[in-house]
Amino acid sequence: MSLASPSPAKIAVSVSGIEKAFGPTRALAGADLVVEAGEIVALMGANGAGKSTLVKILSGSISADAGTITLGGKTVSFASPSEAQAAGIATVHQATDQAGAAGLTVAENLTLNELCGTGNFFVSGRSIRKRAQEIAAAIDLDLPLDRDFIDLRPAERQLIAIARAVAAKASVLILDEPTSSLSSTEAERLFAVLRRLKASGIAILYISHRTGDLAAIADRAVVLRGGRVVASFARPIDFSAAVAAMIGRTLDASAHDGKPSSAPILASVKRAVLVPGARPFDLDLRSGEVVAITGTLGSGKSRLLRALFGLETLVEGGFTIDGKPWLSTGPSYSIVRGVFMVAEDRWASSLLPPEIPGATIAGTIALPHLPRWFPSGILNTTRERLAATQAISRLGIKARGPDDTLDQLSGGNQQKVVLARWQAAPCRLLLLDEPFQGVDVGARADLIAAIRGSQSGSATLIATSDTEEALEVADRILVMRDHSLYEADGSHGSLAAAIGSVEAAETGNVTS
Incomplete structure (x- = not known):
């Protein structure tokens, strides 16, 4: 459902016919957008839709090839971020280390x-x-x-x-994925601040892939696809229609049937204690199963995955894989034995800067497998390129070819490359820490299909702070709180009840 045109007196910022190309790639192809004073507008779009390019133009990082920007009723253009800031446009980027000194x-x-x-x-x-x-x-x-x-x-x-x-005295505030690394409590605190700013007349452009955030905070959602605005939805936002507008198709309601697995146990966690004083817990992972652990930031999800991969040690308890004790001495030990991990920060853990030789799609996928693929030490670029070409086709990676560097790809396509790395070799246990962070809905669907499509002889353990993601991808869901696990089935109600029961137990409000 589209909104009526706003009154010119209410418009804080507008862009009209904005175009931007990078070589043969058209990032923006005549984008139009209006944000009123005292309005929070969500900017939605698949990776590569043009969101980042539009934000960079508004914030003065790059200039448009064509089109106009109007701020407070005056046509403006910016040669630098400082000019945009001086004019009243402030941008808070996803990487919070850039937010201060x-x-x-x-x-x-x-x-x-x-x-x-x-x-x-x-x-x-x-x-x-x-x-x-x-x-x-x-x-x-x-x-x-x-x-x-x-x-x-x-x-x-x-x-x-x-x-x-x-x-x-900024009149326009742009927020890029502001809750991607926040707990639910921190997100609510941020929302309270944004509501006060909205009430004071500041226009807010809010970019996020989290529909729960947008439902809580946005007055309107605008959808970019192919460098153009293709839809606008008033509150309450119809996210099914918005997602369909983003990716040009509808998504299945569920990716799996949720039936309990009768496959043999592949990996087990026994009487594990992650930190001193935490409640011990057990966990069995079955062959072909995808298990998601959800919970707030700091609850212990990542610590469990790092312990399995050999980056942390347990206070008590242990692991088994294929019925044998598992005590990894580090990533190299785990990788050789088919235990792979995708960490939360893909640039810090999985991707190479573009100036380093081999920092291409092909080189990134091949990197951890080089000792096994080329034991003689002589690299065969044909094999690297073949693995990358197959991955590009299988996961729908939007790239010109296997020699593209990772900085040329959107966040969702970068994450597909990281996943493809671990699908290029036999795997027993795949550990994924926040694999959908900063990934749009369409790319998330592709990643989920790839994760679930490669499960015949392995198990996957996913840590995610997003309940919706857990419901979409997992056969079984557990809740982690204070470094311990609690069972839940795959329904929203069960997850809420599980989290609520833990909170009640901690505050002494349990009723019989």
Whole structure:
């Protein structure tokens, strides 16, 4: 359902006919978008739809080839991010380490824009602290002003960037995947801040793949596909229609039948204690089974996967694989024996910078398998390229070919390459930590199909903070809280009940 055209007096920012090409690739092909003052608009789109390009143009990082930007009723163009910021457009990026300066305090980071603009080398610590208190109070930010930025959580870093934007009197705030690394509690805190900013008249462009976030915060959703806006949905947002508009097709309601597996047990976790004082738990993974562990950030999901892969040690308990004790001494030991892991941060753990030789799709997929594929030490690029070509076809990776570097791909296609790496060799146990983070709905469907389509002789254990993702991909779902596991079936109600029962037990509110 489309919204009526807004009144020109209410428009905070609009783009009309924006075009941008990178060589033969058209990232934007006449995009139009309007955001009113005091409105939160969700920008949805599959990876490669043009969202990032549009944001970069609005924030002054790149310029458009054609089209116009209107801000506060005036046509503008920006040669740099600083020009966009000075005009009133503030962008908070997904990578929160860019939201401030390590080595500076919270107070110094809150006043960073003003300090850089004064040219006054004799600003006192007292005046910085006083101004920082004023900036923090504007969004009810309660942080120790003398804490170092590097010690802050991602949510706290984001709030500092937002507070700076408000202090700079930004009229437009752009948020790129703001909750991708936040707990549910931190996300709610962010939403409360955004609602206050909306009430004050700030226009907010909110980019996220999480439909739960958008249902909670967005007044309207705009869908990009092929570099154009193809649909606009008013609240309450019809996400089934929005997803269909994003990818040009509908998605199946479920990826599996959810029936219990009778296959033999492939891997077991026995009386495991992840941290001192945690409740011991057991877990069996059956051949051909996909098991998801859901829970909040810090609940212990990632720690369990890292322990299985040999990056952590248990306080108590142990593992078995194929009935034999499993004690990995590290990733190399695990990889040789068919236990593979995709970590949460793909750039830190799985992808190489483009300037390094071999940082192509083919080289990335082949990298951990080189000792087995080429024991003589002589590389055969034909084999590397064949594995990459097969992966591109099998997973629907949008690339020109196996020699593309990973920085040329969207986030969803990067993640497909990472998964393809571990599907290129025989696997017994695949460990996936937040595999759909920053991945659009269409790419997520492709990843789920690839995960479930390669399960005949292996098991997959997935850690995800998103209940919807767990329901889509898993045969069986468990809830982790305070580093222990609790069973749940695949329904929303069961998951809510399982989480609720754990919370009740912890607060002593259990009823018989």
